[in-house]
Amino acid sequence: MMLSIKKKKSSMLVFVDKNRIFLLFGLVFLFMALFAPRFFNVFNLTTIMRTMSMNATVAIGFTVILIIGQLDLSIGTMVTFTAILGLGLKEYIGFGGSVPAAIIAGGLIGLINGLLVAKAKINSFIVTLGMMIILQGSIYTFTGGNSVSLSSPDAFAVSDWMAKMVVPLLTPRVIITLLLVVGGSLFLRRTRTGRNFYMVGGNVQTAWLAGINTDRYTIAAFVLSGVMSGIGGILFAMESAAATLNMGDSSLMYVISATIIGGTAMSGGKGGVFKTFMAVLMLDVLYNGIILFGLGNEVKIFIAGIILASVVLYEAYVAYRHEKIIGQRPELLKELDGKELKSPELG
Amino acid sequence: MKKIVLLLTVLLLTVSVGMVFAGGQQEAATESGDSSSTLEASLALEDEVLNLKAADGQALIKLSGTGRDVPPRPDDPSALPEEDPLHWWDMEYAGEISNKTNIPESPADGAIGKNVIMIVHGDHPWTTACTTGAQKVADVYDMNLKVQSPNWDLAVQNQMIDQAINERPDMILLIPLDAKTAPQQARKINRAGIPLILFNTLPDAAAMDYAITWTGPDDFGQFRKLARLWADELGKEGGVAYVQHAPGGSPYFARCWGPISELAEYAPDIKVLDKQAPGFEADKTMQLVSDWLTRFGDELVGICAADDSAQALGIFEALKKAGREDVVVIAAGNSKVGMDLVKEGKLFAITYQTAEGDGALAVKTAADWFNGEEIEPVRNLPQHMITAADVEEFYPPQW
Numbered sequence: 001m002m003l004s005i006k007k008k009k010s011s012m013l014v015f016v017d018k019n020r021i022f023l024l025f026g027l028v029f030l031f032m033a034l035f036a037p038r039f040f041n042v043f044n045l046t047t048i049m050r051t052m053s054m055n056a057t058v059a060i061g062f063t064v065i066l067i068i069g070q071l072d073l074s075i076g077t078m079v080t081f082t083a084i085l086g087l088g089l090k091e092y093i094g095f096g097g098s099v100p101a102a103i104i105a106g107g108l109i110g111l112i113n114g115l116l117v118a119k120a121k122i123n124s125f126i127v128t129l130g131m132m133i134i135l136q137g138s139i140y141t142f143t144g145g146n147s148v149s150l151s152s153p154d155a156f157a158v159s160d161w162m163a164k165m166v167v168p169l170l171t172p173r174v175i176i177t178l179l180l181v182v183g184g185s186l187f188l189r190r191t192r193t194g195r196n197f198y199m200v201g202g203n204v205q206t207a208w209l210a211g212i213n214t215d216r217y218t219i220a221a222f223v224l225s226g227v228m229s230g231i232g233g234i235l236f237a238m239e240s241a242a243a244t245l246n247m248g249d250s251s252l253m254y255v256i257s258a259t260i261i262g263g264t265a266m267s268g269g270k271g272g273v274f275k276t277f278m279a280v281l282m283l284d285v286l287y288n289g290i291i292l293f294g295l296g297n298e299v300k301i302f303i304a305g306i307i308l309a310s311v312v313l314y315e316a317y318v319a320y321r322h323e324k325i326i327g328q329r330p331e332l333l334k335e336l337d338g339k340e341l342k343s344p345e346l347g
Numbered sequence: 348m349k350k351i352v353l354l355l356t357v358l359l360l361t362v363s364v365g366m367v368f369a370g371g372q373q374e375a376a377t378e379s380g381d382s383s384s385t386l387e388a389s390l391a392l393e394d395e396v397l398n399l400k401a402a403d404g405q406a407l408i409k410l411s412g413t414g415r416d417v418p419p420r421p422d423d424p425s426a427l428p429e430e431d432p433l434h435w436w437d438m439e440y441a442g443e444i445s446n447k448t449n450i451p452e453s454p455a456d457g458a459i460g461k462n463v464i465m466i467v468h469g470d471h472p473w474t475t476a477c478t479t480g481a482q483k484v485a486d487v488y489d490m491n492l493k494v495q496s497p498n499w500d501l502a503v504q505n506q507m508i509d510q511a512i513n514e515r516p517d518m519i520l521l522i523p524l525d526a527k528t529a530p531q532q533a534r535k536i537n538r539a540g541i542p543l544i545l546f547n548t549l550p551d552a553a554a555m556d557y558a559i560t561w562t563g564p565d566d567f568g569q570f571r572k573l574a575r576l577w578a579d580e581l582g583k584e585g586g587v588a589y590v591q592h593a594p595g596g597s598p599y600f601a602r603c604w605g606p607i608s609e610l611a612e613y614a615p616d617i618k619v620l621d622k623q624a625p626g627f628e629a630d631k632t633m634q635l636v637s638d639w640l641t642r643f644g645d646e647l648v649g650i651c652a653a654d655d656s657a658q659a660l661g662i663f664e665a666l667k668k669a670g671r672e673d674v675v676v677i678a679a680g681n682s683k684v685g686m687d688l689v690k691e692g693k694l695f696a697i698t699y700q701t702a703e704g705d706g707a708l709a710v711k712t713a714a715d716w717f718n719g720e721e722i723e724p725v726r727n728l729p730q731h732m733i734t735a736a737d738v739e740e741f742y743p744p745q746w
Binding site: 051 | 470493495496497498499500501502503505506507509510512513514524525526527528530531534551591594595599624
C-alpha cells in the first residue's frame, strides 16, 4: 500500500517536472485572464501572439544550439543585421530576392560560427561574442547610423498584410512562426537526424563512437540558428516597415531565459522546441499582463529574473539529486523498501 | 497517452475558466462625456495651467512665441550636400507640410476627466522629469494619465501601442523610439480612430500625416543658435569635433548636422575634424576625446556634445588629463551635471531644454484639442542658451 502511494506520488512529481512549463503557462494565463484588465479579448491575445513571434522564431535555432551544448551570443545582432539587409536590398531586388538573401545571410553567418567552433575548436562563447561585435560594427558602418525603412506605399502594404488577422489570433507572421515551431519540434523528436542532435549534446564522445559526424551536427546547429534569426528579423522588420539599429538587442537575454525556462539544459542533450515556444508564450503573457496592470519595466525585469532564477535553482537541485543517487540500483532499493531480502537459494 | 490527455484537459479547462471569469473583467471604453467634464470648466483652468512651475522655478508651459521661419522646401533635399542646411529640411521642418489623414474631430467637451496614455521611449532621469511635468498638467484637468515606458525596446513599444489601442483611451501621446518606424506606429493608432500627438523626438515626416500635431524642442533651431554663439567664441576659426547622440533618432542628426550645416555658412573657416557616437558612457567618451587630442593636437579648439551629463564628464576628464582646458565645449542641456559644469566655467554654453515642459506641453496640447481649439501642426518649446551669466536662474535642476 505504502509502496503504491509512494509510486503514485513519485509518478505525479515526474509528471509535474516533465510538464512544468505547460503548467506554469496555464497558471500565468489563468491569473492574467482573471485579474488583468482587458486581457482576455481577441485583440489583446493577437497582440501577444504577434509580439512573441520574432523571439519564438529565434528561439527555435537557439534551442538546438543549447541541445548540442553550445552557445550563440550573436542571435540578437543577427536579427538586426538580416533585417537591415533584407529591407535595404528590397529597393534593388524586390522582396522576392531580398528576403531569401537575408535568410541566407543569417545562415552564412551561422556557418562561419559553426566552422570556427567545430573545426577550429574555439569556444562557442568566444566565437559568437566576436561575431556579435563584428556584426554590430558592420551595421553601423553600412547604415551610417540611419535606420532603414520601406518607402510608402510599399511600407504600409507589406506591413498591413503581415499584421492582417487571417483567423482570430493568427496573422501571417504568427502562422509562419507556428509552422516553424511544429516543424522544428517534429524534426527533433521524430527524425533520426533530429535525435542525433541530442546525442551530440548528451555525450559528444559517445555520439562520435556511434558513428555520428559531430562536427557536421555542430555546424548544422549554428546554421539553423542563423537561419532562424534571419527569418525572425526580416519578418519583424517587414511588419514594422523599418529596421532599427538595435531592434534585436533585447532578443538575446529573452531567448536565453525562455529556452532555459522551457527546460533545455545548458549542459546539452535535453530540451525541446515546443517547450521553448511555450516558455516564450508564457513570458509574453506575463509581460503583457504587467503592462495592463500599469506596472513599470523594472517589475517585468524583476519577475522574469525570479522565474529564471527559480528554474535554474530547480535544475541545479535536480542535478544534485541525480549525482547523489547515481550508481544506486533502483531494483535493489525497491526490494529493500518494506520487504525482506529474499535469501538466495543455496544448493 | 493518458497523461497527455490529462494535460490538454487541464489546459483547456484553464482557458475556459479564464473565459468565464474574465468576461466580467472587461471594462468598456470611456465614452467622451461620461465624466463630469464641461467645456467651460475646462477652459476656466487655463490660467491655473499656465501658472504652473517646473522644478527649476521656470514656467512649466512655455511656447516659442511666434512661429519659426520655414524656408521653402527644395525639390529633393536629400540630393543636396549634408553641409547644406536645406538637406535636413524634411527632418527639421517635419510636420510643417503634411497631408493630414483621418484625424479625429475634437469632441470639444473639455479636457476634464479624459483618459490619456503616454508612451515614452525609455527609462532615464530626463524621462522621469518629463512625466512629472505631464502629470502636473494632467492633475489640473483631473485627467487619468497613464505613462508607459518600453525601455528603448521597439518590440515592446509596438506592443504597448497595440495594448493602448485596445484600451480605447481618449488620446495617445507618443515619443517614437525611431523616426523611421514612427509612420507605421502613427498610422496604426490613426486607423484605430484614436487621436494622437507625437512629441519630443522628431519622427519621419510621413508620421505627421496621422497625428494631430508634434510638440517638443526645436533641436535643429537650438543647435543652430548655439553653434553661432560657439563660433563667435572661437573667433570663427579652428578645428572642432562632435560627440554625437545615439544613432537613429533625430537628436543624432540635429545636434551634429544642425551646427555643421549652420557653421558651413556662418563660419566657413571652422573645420570639422571628426564626429563619433560613443554612447552615453563617460569612460567611452573620455577615450574618444583622448584619441582626438592625440590625433589633432592643437588643431582641436572646440567640442560639441549631444549630452551635457555623462558625455560632458568624459570630455572634461580627457581635457583635464591632457591639460587642454582651453577647448571650448558646448552641449545639449540641461541636466544638473551640465549646469554645474557651466557654473564652474567648464562648459561654455548649453541649450535649455525643459524636460518637464516637454511632457507638460504635450498634455496641454491634448487639453487644447479636447477644448476644441485649433492646433498648429508643430508646437515648439522656447529656445534659450544657458551660459555662466544666467545659469543660476535655472536651479534647482529638473534632472
